[in-house]
Amino acid sequence: MYFGKVKKKFDGDRVPPNQNVTTTFPVLHAGNVPYYQQDLKDWDLKVFGEVENEALFTFDDLMKLPQKMGSNDIHCVTGWSKLDNEWEGIAASDIASIVKLKPEAQFVILHSEEGWVTNLPLDDFMRESTLLAHSHGGHQLTPEHGYPLRAVVPHLYFWKSAKWLRAIEFSKVDKPGFWEKNGYHNYGNPWKEERLSWD
Ligand SMILES: Nc1nc2c(c(=O)[nH]1)N[C@H]1C(S)=C(S)[C@@H](COP(=O)(O)O)O[C@H]1N2
Ligand SMILES: [Mo]
DSSP: OOOSOOOOOHHHHHSOTTOEEOSSOOOOOSSOOOOOOTTOTTOOEEEEESBSSOEEEOHHHHHHSOOEEEEEEEEOTTSEEEEEEEEEEEEHHHHHHHHOBOTTOOEEEEEEGGGOEEEEEHHHHTSTTOEEEEEETTEEOOGGGTTTOEEEOTTSOGGGSOSSEEEEEEESSOOOOHHHHTTBOSSOOGGGTOOBTTO
């Protein structure tokens, strides 16, 4: 008979409190799914704010930058987690180096199609795991999951991972985004269950 401490199941350490693992990939957002023409001539990514060199990237420009793979787990505030996602894209910190941040840059505001916005501290944007992803599971993102480019900020609840990204703003001041203004927590750490702003 074994009276030792029962070893915790690996997933127990890996999944934040009150999350359930799913093998599907749910689609969640406010507003409409944008559809772009195949050549993406109407799509670009603007980088502005507290930077030395504001920039406007075409999708081709981004594809010419170093490409990075990231494998991580995502946690949606509605309660599902999806493990072992394989993303490919550009390291968020690479974009920051290209535009050269001013010392005043302390927050990052991600702007999506239709004016949808989310905010995070600069340190979180600069983490090694934060990507601007164009692929998931070896395939180009589908329109529903953010084609052609989405943020992936895996250490925060998944609402911070803006789909259909169109602009990155480096800001001196924090600017709560769509969900953050509508009652969600401003930071959203899933390990501390920072779900709502009054938690
Ligand atoms: N542009 C945009 N990005 C968004 C959202 C949104 O409404 N608009 N919703 C967020 C939320 S709440 C979640 S949980 C994830 C869902 O991503 P998925 O549909 O790829 O699972 O996207 C995030 N990114
Ligand atoms: Mo969400």
